[in-house]
Amino acid sequence: MWRRPKRFIAFLVVAEVAAIGWFVHVILDMAAPTHLDLLRFAILTAGATVHIQMTRRQEERRRNRVRTVLIDLTAVWVFPAAIILPSPLTLVLVLLIRVQHWFVARRPAHNFVFSSITHMLAATVAHQVFVTLGGQQWMSLTVTSSFGEFGKLVFVGLVYEAVQILYVGSILSLSAKSRPTVRSVLGSKADNLLEAITIGLGAVTAILLVILPPTVAIMAVVTVVFNRLAELDQLQDDVRTDPKTQVYNMRGWTESAERALTRAGKSDDNLGVLMIDLDHFKWINDTYGHPAGDDVLRNLAQLLDEVTRPSDVVGRFGGEEFLVLLPETDQAAATGAAERIRSSVAELRIVTTDKRGDQITVSGRTASIGVAVFPDHGDSLEKLMQAADAAVYEAKEGGRNQVRLAEHRPHRPASAGA
Numbered sequence: 505m506w507r508r509p510k511r512f513i514a515f516l517v518v519a520e521v522a523a524i525g526w527f528v529h530v531i532l533d534m535a536a537p538t539h540l541d542l543l544r545f546a547i548l549t550a551g552a553t554v555h556i557q558m559t560r561r562q563e564e565r566r567r568n569r570v571r572t573v574l575i576d577l578t579a580v581w582v583f584p585a586a587i588i589l590p591s592p593l594t595l596v597l598v599l600l601i602r603v604q605h606w607f608v609a610r611r612p613a614h615n616f617v618f619s620s621i622t623h624m625l626a627a628t629v630a631h632q633v634f635v636t637l638g639g640q641q642w643m644s645l646t647v648t649s650s651f652g653e654f655g656k657l658v659f660v661g662l663v664y665e666a667v668q669i670l671y672v673g674s675i676l677s678l679s680a681k682s683r684p685t686v687r688s689v690l691g692s693k694a695d696n697l698l699e700a701i702t703i704g705l706g707a708v709t710a711i712l713l714v715i716l717p718p719t720v721a722i723m724a725v726v727t728v729v730f731n732r733l734a735e736l737d738q739l740q741d742d743v744r745t746d747p748k749t750q751v752y753n754m755r756g757w758t759e760s761a762e763r764a765l766t767r768a769g770k771s772d773d774n775l776g777v778l779m780i781d782l783d784h785f786k787w788i789n790d791t792y793g794h795p796a797g798d799d800v801l802r803n804l805a806q807l808l809d810e811v812t813r814p815s816d817v818v819g820r821f822g823g824e825e826f827l828v829l830l831p832e833t834d835q836a837a838a839t840g841a842a843e844r845i846r847s848s849v850a851e852l853r854i855v856t857t858d859k860r861g862d863q864i865t866v867s868g869r870t871a872s873i874g875v876a877v878f879p880d881h882g883d884s885l886e887k888l889m890q891a892a893d894a895a896v897y898e899a900k901e902g903g904r905n906q907v908r909l910a911e912h913r914p915h916r917p918a919s920a921g922a
Contacts, residue, residue, distance in 0.1 A: 512678040516618055519671060523625045530591040530628050537590050544713055545585070545593045549600055551709075551724045552581035556604045559731040576605065578623075579699065580727050583664060583706025584713055586627035587634050587657070594631060598624045618675060626667040634660045642714050657710075661703045705730070746820040748798060749805035757819025761829045761885050764817070768831065768878055775878040776830035776838030777885075779892035780808070780845065783870045783904045785824035792858045792866070799856040800866055804849065811848050812841070825896075827889070835877045835909060842873040842907040850905070870905035872896050881910040 537545070555577070578601050585594040602620040639656045641649075705726065712719045744756025752760065761777075768775040782804060789797040801824065808818045808826060817829040828845070830838050854866040874895025876882060881891040891910035899908040 512675070515674060515678055516614065519675070520618060520621055523621045526625065527591075527595060527628065530632065531595070534590045534592055537593055541589055541593060544717070545589055545597060547713060547717055547720050548581050548585055548589075548597055548709075551720055551727075552578065552597070552601050553604065554724045555581065555727040555731070556601065558728045560607075577698075577702050577727060577731055578605075579664075579702040580705045580709055580723060582623060582627050583630070583661070583703050584710030586630040586664060587639070587660065587707070587710045588713060589631075591628045591631050594627045595624050598627060619672070622668055622671040625671065626664045629667050630660050630664040633663050642711060657707045661700075661707065664703060665699060702730075746805075749802050749820050751805045751809065751826070752817065752819035754819065754821065757817060757821075757827055757829070758885065760817045760819075761827075764829055764831050765878060765885050765888075769883075773832050774834040774880075775888075776833040776835075776841070777876045777878075777888045777892045778828040778830065778838065778842050778845070779821070779874040779876075779889070779896045780804075780826045780828065780842075780849075781872045781874075781896050781900070782824040782849070783872055783900070788866065788869075792856065792864065796856040796858060796864070796866065800854055800869065803852060803854045804871075807848055807852060808845065811844055827892075833877070835875070835880065838875050838877050839907060839909055842875050846871055846873055846905065846907055872899035872904050873907045874899060874910060875907060876910040880912055 559577075581601065582594070582598055585597045589597070598620065602616075602623065606616060634656065637656045637659070639653060639660070642653065645653060705723065709720060709723045712723065744752055744759065746753040751757075765775060767773070782800070785797065785800070788800055801820075804826065805818065805820065808828060812818060812828060812830075815831050819827045819829075821827050828841075830841055833841070849869060849871040852867065852869060854869075856864060856866060858864050874892040874897075876888045876891035876895065878888055882888040895908040895910040899906045902908070
């Protein structure tokens with residue numbers, strides 16, 4: 505830990521000390537747990553243990569494939585504890601869950617401790633908010649009052665997630681070797697959707713625990729199945745993702761591009777394709793080494809993700825070449841987008857290491873970009889890519905660090921038979 509940047513160490517220590525101070529406050533402020541509290545605690549602990557032990561191998565595989573944010577699905581057990589149990593019992597439950605995860609996580613100790621404290625903090629803060637709102641009168645709810653109680657659960661779920669985002673997002677942004685992105689810090693949309701579903705299942709678990717405790721066993725089975733579905737979804741995402749840059753590989757990009765092209769054809773819309781080639785990339789590898797070249801590629805992928813629209817599709821074509829699909833984009837807009845990318849690449853400053861392991865900054869890199877637009881330069885994805893690729897070669901032959909629009913290719917009507 506002490507080899508990390510000073511700001512990382514400072515934030516970690518201050519955040520953990522603040523959290524521990526909060527834990528002391530809530531423990532001293534709480535009354536002794538009742539027999540019912542202890543019974544509910546035992547049920548949640550048993551359910552969480554079954555979940556963790558039956559999904560241990562799946563969890564190890566998921567953790568080995570994920571480099572940033574991982575949703576471990578334990579909110580199904582922690583969130584109901586946050587709502588129902590006194591804070592001291594919630595802290596013990598999180599501790600028992602995290603101890604079991606220690607044998608699966610295989611992460612540096614300081615990361616694991618910080619993550620555990622974050623789970624505890626999120627749960628105890630959520631509990632205090634729920635108590636303040638006056639929730640959990642579920643046995644006597646009417647249809648009308650149930651809507652208000654549902655709103656409280658949603659709000660508390662947002663608080664629970666917000667605390668984790670604040671702590672985990674901050675530490676990830678401070679620990680990033682390169683410029684952090686929203687995806688690397690907060691995870692993808694799929695990650696956050698999975699977390700939202702997990703918290704929702706936690707709310708269901710809480711209701712079952714209060715109204716019909718034995719049915720919580722059903723949630724243990726649900727979490728095992730859900731964990732397997734999460735792994736399958738991750739496997740499918742891995743097939744379509746370039747492992748080095750975390751953008752689409754050619755398979756994933758082509759699938760998305762073909763669907764977009766079909767929609768464009770049906771709605772008579774334009775669609776742009778950008779081919780981006782980093783100039784003199786071989787020089788980077790030869791001068792600083794391949795790890796530095798990999799850092800440059802990762803930073804370029806992050807840049808493309810930042811400067812494009814959410815509807816645009818970024819993919820790695822191979823080597824130092826990337827593709828960007830621009831739905832509903834004509835020639836002028838596509839060329840403008842390419843120019844923004846070109847100028848942004850020129851401004852990149854990438855902190856990496858050279859062949860000796862010394863820290864260096866790679867800057868002043870340029871890119872040659874080819875632009876092709878449907879249907880002006882082709883009526884199929886293959887033709888558009890060929891047109892964009894030819895435009896890249898023109899840009900390189902013209903001196904590099906420039907954008908070239910593909911040559912217009914008018915449609916040729918089929919000749920009539922005699």
